[in-house]
Amino acid sequence: MWQAWNTGLLLAQQAGAAPQVGSGAMLMLVLFIVGSLWIGVLANRAASTGGFMKGFFLGNRGLGVWALALTATIQSGGTFMGFPSLVYSHGWIVALWIGSYMVVPITGFGILGKRLAQLSRRTGAITVPDMFRVRFGSPTLGLMSTLFILFYLSFLMFAQFKAGAIVLQLAWPGGGDLALSEDAAGISEWRYHVGLLVFATTVVAYTLAGGFLAAVWTDLFQSVLMFAGVMLLLVACLSAVGGLEQATLRSLANTGPGFVFGPGYSADGGQQQFLPLSLAISFFVVWIWGGVGAPAGLVRLMASQNTNVIRKSIYVLSIYNLGIYLPLIVICVCGRALLPDLAKSDEIVPRLALLTTADWPGGSLVAGLILAAPFGAVMSTVSSYLVVLSSGVVRDIYQRLLRPQAPREELRLAAWVTMILAGLISVAVMWSPPKYLQVFIVFSTSGAAATFLVPAIMACYWRRATPTGVATGMVSGAVVVLFLYLCGIMGWSPPQSIGAAGGFRPWFLLGLEPLIWGLLASGSSAVLVSLLTPPLPAEHISRLFDRRTGAEGEAV
Amino acid sequence: MSDESGRQQDRLDPLVRSAFREALVVALIWLGAMVWSVGVSWWLGYGRSEQELKLVLGFPEWVFWGIVVPWVSCAGISWLFAVWFVRDGELGEDLEDAEDLGLGG
Known part of the structure; x- marks a missing residue:
């Protein structure tokens, strides 16, 4: 115990000098890039059987x-x-x-998983708008969903391009700055631009080759990498600080009682309340229902092989989440004990990685592995957005509206052109990036959930839901969230002293997250308007909800 | 229950019925987890002074009882739910042409 305490002290003293990123980090990133391209080629082979659309955009379910x-x-x-x-x-x-997140696995798969997988087969849907279009027999609703998805995903994707470029920039040997934040110093350096180009080329190339499967497999690859990184860092940090009890006590001594109690520590002496009760309840709603309603997640449920896969996914993800989030919290509490005064708090993971593995054999490579995790996460996120975005353009606009009889090769070309254009536009927009894109990430995530959650639940379980009702639910959810975010951005909301320190906050009306208001608006308006408008024909609903028998089953 | 809704229930695909029942149970589990986690954390972890800090296995007491224990419990419940409660069923074949539905869908 004493030896560990001593080591901790030594490490904390060394922390005064800024650690430099060695060549290990860049080596790991290069390996990661090569691995992703290889995955793209493998995915290309796997997806090439059967129809192009279902293979490229849904991995043949x-x-x-x-x-x-x-x-x-x-x-x-x-x-x-x-x-x-x-x-x-x-x-x-x-x-x-x-x-x-303790209930994300069970809610993520247990609420919509099985039924959505079935409904997408019964409607022949390849994309989320496709599903809405056929389920409600409304091309207008399909087009509306496509436009909403394109709108939200554009913001999300731009921000991720910037994040990818920043990770490459900091992994440059001797690059200096370790912060992953958007306002990290030297963002206009040539390293950022090279990073942006390398990132864009890699992610577009492998997604272009392998489509949906390439996005999923690289996501899986980075998830495993992230798990390994967290486990290594957990062991390194706990042994450096001398155990969890020491970590808690020393971080408390370095800060104040807010660090170990609610509503949380704030550097301004407690004026800002990070998590009052209203927000604690809000986030139990936001993470869960925001996750269930995310379009990129809905597509993956549609692509699941069978119900057995969905069932087993619940407990596999339960174990994974348990091994990621609690350890990450412990790691960062150790970080506050070892490195009490970081000027940029988002340096904490790379700094700890470098600091605690410095004496390990091959420590630079281990640090590189830990640093490669965020890069992998960003790459796989962009890749899945590229697939959803191009499926929206190719399936829901090009094939549905412009060229219904387009042959396979033409559709493939359209998908490629869409992805390359999306990559080029993202690079152009992010060449001189706006400072706080994080705002748009949060808005787009909440907005997408407020737009799609209630309609998706109604599509799956409520026979009486009508296209007009669902369209009203989509629009009202989106408008309410947009309004509350705009109030925050424009300074129209009353002064607020809750939420994360610094940066931007939306209007927490009555102390609650905007998504909660969006879901309330979406749910109430969708139900009300559905009841006021004529139901869909019974035969149509029956084909999507009832058991299939005899000739009907064969026909469908 | 009216005759019509009774007939509707008879016709309902078993997978839709089981998926709906499972979704309701999941929503209850989510609600239970929220009440436990936020309730215990609020009770043991808010408005306290430094002197009141108690540690359990190195975690502040409220984190241990309000986060760690329910998290591990939820992992166990998820396993039980997936193994014992969720029913497998046929997802069916893909509809190749949505026009078959007759609504231009």
Whole structure:
């Protein structure tokens, strides 16, 4: 114990000098890039059987347990970037902020999984708009869903391109700055531009080759990498600080009581409340229902192989989440004990990686592995967005509206052109990036969930839902969230002292997250308007809800 | 229950019925987890002073009882739910041409 305490002290003293990224980090990233391209080629072979659309955009509905469990609900690069920064800044209370992840596996697969997988087969849907279009017999609803998805995904994708470029920039040997934050110094350096080009080329190339399966398999690859990185870092940090009890006590001594109690520590002496009760409840709603309603997640449920896969995914993801989030919190509490005064809190994971593995044999490579995790997370996120985006353009607009009889090769070409254009536009927009894209990420995530969650639940379970009702639910959910975010951006909301320190906050009306208001608006308006409008023909509903028998079953 | 809704229930695909029942149970599990986690954390972890800090296995007491224990419990419940409660069923074949549905869908 004493030896460990001593080592901890030594490490903390060394921390005064900024650690430099060795060549190990870049080596790991290069290996990761090569691995991803190889996965793209493999996915290309696997997807080339059967029809192009179902193969390229839905992996021929062949997702197995591991691919579905570890990729359908996992968050993006934020898990390794923004989240550790929050723990470092606000303390143990972030465990309650993320606590709802204990039920993400069961809600993510148990609420819509089985029924959506069935409904997508009965409607022949390849995309989420496709499903809405056929389920409600409304091309207008299909087009509306496509436009909403394109709108939200554009923001999400731009931000991820920037994040990918920043990770490559910091992994450059001797690059200096370790912060993963958007306002990290030197963003206009040539390293950022090279990083942006390398990132864009890689991710577009392998997604172009392998489509949906390439996105899923790289996601799986990075999830395994992330698990390994977290486990290594957990052992390294706990042994460096001398155990969890020491970590808690020393981080408390370095900060104040807010670090170990609610509503959380804030550097301004407690004026800002990170997680009051209203927000603690809000986040139990936001993470769960936001995840269930995310379009990229819905597509993966549609691609699941069978119900057995969905069932097993529940407990595989339960174990995975248990091994990722609680250890990450412990790691960052150790970080506050070892490195008490970081100017940029999002340096915490790379700094700890370098600091605690410095004396390990091959420590640079281990640090590189840990640093490669956020890069992998960002790459796989972009890849899945590219697939959803191009499927929206090719399937829901080009094939449905412009060229219904387009042959396979023409559709493939259209998908490729869409992806390349999306990559080029993202590079152009992010060449001189706006400073706080994080705002748009949060808005787009909440907005997408407020737009699609209630309609997806109604599509699956409510026979009486009508196209007009569902369309009203989509629009009202989106408008309410947009309004509350705009109030925050424009400064129209009353002064608020809750939420994360610094940066931007939406209007927490009555202390609640905007998504909750969006879901209330979406749910109530969709139900009301559905009841006021004529139901869909009984025969149509019966084909989607009732058991199939005899001739009907054969016909359908 | 009216005759019509009774007939509707008889016709309902078993997979739709089991999926709906499972979704309701999942929603209850989510609600239970929220009440436990937020309730215990609020009770033991808010508005306290430094002197009141108690550690359990190195975690602040409220984190242990409000987050760690329910998290491990939920992993166990998820396993039980998936193994014992969720029913497998046929997802059916893909509809190749949505026009078959007769609504131009």
